[in-house]
Amino acid sequence: MxxxxxxxxxxxxxxxxxxxxxxxxxxxxxxxxxxxxxxxxxxxxxxxxxxYFDTPKDRLLIREIENLKLNYDILNKRMDQVDNVIAAIEDRDNNLYRTYFNTSEIPEEERKSGFADANRYEILEGYDNTQLVLNTTKKVDVLTKELAIQSKSLDYILKLAKEKNKLLAAIPAIQPVRNENLKRMASGFGYRTDPFTKARKMHEGMDFTAKIGTPIFATGDGTVVEANSNASGFGNHVVIRHGYGYETLYAHLSKYNCKAGQRVKRGDIIGFVGSTGRSEGPHLHYEVHKDKRVVNPLNFYYGNISAVEYVAISKLANQENQSLD
Structure with a gap:
C-alpha cells in the first residue's frame, strides 16, 4: 500500500x-x-x-568448428603422405627414366614453386582460422601443380619410350663390311700416317680393306642425303642421315646401290668397295658423326660382332699405322 x-x-x-x-x-x-x-x-x-552461458546453437557451432579443425589436420597429414609418394615418383623420373632416355631432369625449384599471384588467397583473409585454411590451401595448390608437372613429364617419357625403337634402329650399330669379306682392318680412328704426305694426321674414320665390288651395308636406318663424288678426296661416297644427331659416311666406292632421298634400313646394301678419290688401294673409309662431330666408329659395333671379334678389331684399330686415304 x-x-x-x-x-x-x-x-x-x-x-x-x-x-x-x-x-x-x-x-x-x-x-x-x-x-x-x-x-x-x-x-x-x-x-x-x-x-558461461552458451546457447545450444553456439555449442553446435563450436563443435562443428572443432570438427573442421580435426578434418583439416587429417587432410594435412594425408597431403604429407601424397607429397612423399610424389617425391618418390619425381626421384625415379629424374634419376631413372630421364637418365635412361638421356634427357635433362626437371629442376626442383620448378617442381615445388607456388603461385606468383599475391591476391590469390585474399578471399581467405580476416577469419579466426585464416592461417589454418590458408596453409592447407597453399599446400593443395603446390601438390596440384606438382602432379600436373609430373603428369606432363610422364607423358614426355612415354613419347620417348615409343620413339626408343626408332632411336635404336637409327644408331649405326653394325660393321659396314662383313668380317668374312675383309682382308684386314687397315686403319682405325685417331692420329695416323698419311699415305701420301707421310705426315701424322687425324684419321676421322676406319679403313676396311676388301676386294673391289664387296657389298657395303647401311649401319642404321636413315635417309641417303648424298650419293656422289662431289666431296674432295672421298671419291664416290654415300652419306646417310639417321636422325637423333647421327650421320654416317662411306667413301671410295666403286659404284652405288642407292640414291639421294632414298630411305634405307640397317643391313641394306648401299654400294660396293672401290678405290676412287684419294685412295691408295681398294678399301672402304667409314665415318660416324654425332651432333656434327666425328666419333670413333669402334664404339658402335655391337649389332653384329661377338665380344671376341670386338676385342680383336679393337686391337687392330688402336695400332698407329698408315691409313689408306
Missing amino acids: AKVKYYYDSENLAYRKIKTKKRKKFGIAILFLVASALFGFLSFVILLNTP
Whole structure:
C-alpha cells in the first residue's frame, strides 16, 4: 500500500493530503518500463558474450568448428603422405627414366614453386582460422601443380619410350663390311700416317680393306642425303642421315646401290668397295658423326660382332699405322 503524504496549509492551519497527478504517475510508469527494458536488453547482450552461458546453437557451432579443425589436420597429414609418394615418383623420373632416355631432369625449384599471384588467397583473409585454411590451401595448390608437372613429364617419357625403337634402329650399330669379306682392318680412328704426305694426321674414320665390288651395308636406318663424288678426296661416297644427331659416311666406292632421298634400313646394301678419290688401294673409309662431330666408329659395333671379334678389331684399330686415304 502506497504511503500517504501530507503538506501543511498555513492559511487554514491544517494538514492536507498531497494528491499526485495522473499524468505524472503515467510518466513515471513509462520511465520505469523503459529503464527495465533497457536493463534487460543490456543484461541479455552481456550474457550472450559470456562463455558461461552458451546457447545450444553456439555449442553446435563450436563443435562443428572443432570438427573442421580435426578434418583439416587429417587432410594435412594425408597431403604429407601424397607429397612423399610424389617425391618418390619425381626421384625415379629424374634419376631413372630421364637418365635412361638421356634427357635433362626437371629442376626442383620448378617442381615445388607456388603461385606468383599475391591476391590469390585474399578471399581467405580476416577469419579466426585464416592461417589454418590458408596453409592447407597453399599446400593443395603446390601438390596440384606438382602432379600436373609430373603428369606432363610422364607423358614426355612415354613419347620417348615409343620413339626408343626408332632411336635404336637409327644408331649405326653394325660393321659396314662383313668380317668374312675383309682382308684386314687397315686403319682405325685417331692420329695416323698419311699415305701420301707421310705426315701424322687425324684419321676421322676406319679403313676396311676388301676386294673391289664387296657389298657395303647401311649401319642404321636413315635417309641417303648424298650419293656422289662431289666431296674432295672421298671419291664416290654415300652419306646417310639417321636422325637423333647421327650421320654416317662411306667413301671410295666403286659404284652405288642407292640414291639421294632414298630411305634405307640397317643391313641394306648401299654400294660396293672401290678405290676412287684419294685412295691408295681398294678399301672402304667409314665415318660416324654425332651432333656434327666425328666419333670413333669402334664404339658402335655391337649389332653384329661377338665380344671376341670386338676385342680383336679393337686391337687392330688402336695400332698407329698408315691409313689408306
